[in-house]
Amino acid sequence: MKTKTFLTKLTKWEYWPTYMFYVPIIPYFLYRALRAGHLVFYLATNPGIKYSGNGTESKYKTILLIPEKHRPRTIFVPTGEKFDIVKTTIENEGISFPLIAKPDVGFRGFLVQKIDTIEELRKYLNKYDVDVIIQEFIDYKNECGILYSRIPGESRGQITSVTLKKFLTVTGDGSSNLSELILNDERACVYYDYLKAIHKEHMNTILDKNEEEVISVIGNHARGTQFINGNHLIDEELTTMLDALNKQIEGWFYGRLDIKYDTFEKVKNGQDFKILEINGIIAEPTHIYDPTTGATYFGALRSLKKHWGIISKIAIANHKNKNVGYPKILPYLKDIAWLRTYSKKLKRLNK
DSSP: OHHHHHHHHHHOGGGSOTHHHHGGGHHHHHHHHHHHTSTTGGGGSOTTSGGGTSSOSOHHHHHTTSOGGGOOOEEEEOTTOOHHHHHHHHHHHTOOSSEEEEESSOOTTTTOEEEOSHHHHHHHHHHOOSOEEEEEOOOOSEEEEEEEEOOTTOSOOEEEEEEEEEOOEEEOOSSOBHHHHHHHSTTGGGGHHHHHHHSTTTTTOBOOTTOEEEOOOOOOGGGTOEEEEOGGGOOHHHHHHHHHHHTTSTTOOEEEEEEEESOHHHHHTTOSEEEEEEEOTTOOOGGGGOTTTTOOHHHHHHHHHHHHHHHHHHHHHHHHHSOOOOOOHHHHHHHHHHHHHHHHHHHHHHO
16 A cells, blocks of 8 residues: 555655745745845735745634635634633534634644534544634535735736645445545545544445545645646636625735635625635645646646746735835744744644
């Protein structure tokens, strides 16, 4: 199984490590920084989000920027909070089970879990000593990521990526148990250890022939979700809706909205969808990871370079026209050092 997983990750570039996508564009980034006259000029892109959403920002504080109509019920739970207080707050906010728990500062789906009972929640909070947010589970059947940007001072923005998300699913054959189905699935086998942990009580369950089971509902590539290029859905109506929404989110000019929705037509009309997260400058045009459309590794690099060009234009416009200051480098580097230590902790806890 380890050999099969290794070969899959080696031969399919969508699984390659992050540095394979960002090290090649460092020269371009340095060129942009030289032109701007400041090493961390890009941190002026989203003044409403800490460091423009570089990964150290609080998900809870960022969620509060979203208009209430499109915001899931969410509470913040600091490390060590008494469980009785958590339980009361959940009830007061009208959050029911199942629900989603995840770190307040997090990435790559680490420690993101769907929780079905109060006892599961107690175990989760006792196990992980990090600040978390608890969010109502949005049961819309579809999820997508929309990458939007707007140059400050301009009335219209642009959508440069729509990614449809297909949750990891296996199909029964009437004789194989869940463990065997996962191991025999080209995609699911890559995530076997993670899936074994969340389905440990059901790994011996045999699925009926042609019975489909969604085995991960976390819309993250690191949790098995397949990213599908949905750029054909970009049109005037969708852009107009995002323009109106963008102007309701103060200090946000670039990033990806992760959305759960009923139908895409309703999204265009501004109806029946919830924004799970706003991702800032580290947001990627995730459609580039669709392996079914002839996408290539070098094409992905070109797309990432293009989007860093957009970030650069927004940051410089904010600095010159809106007096958004560039952060001091030393405090920022201390924050990055903290993130490095914290990310190692999340990876360790995630095992």
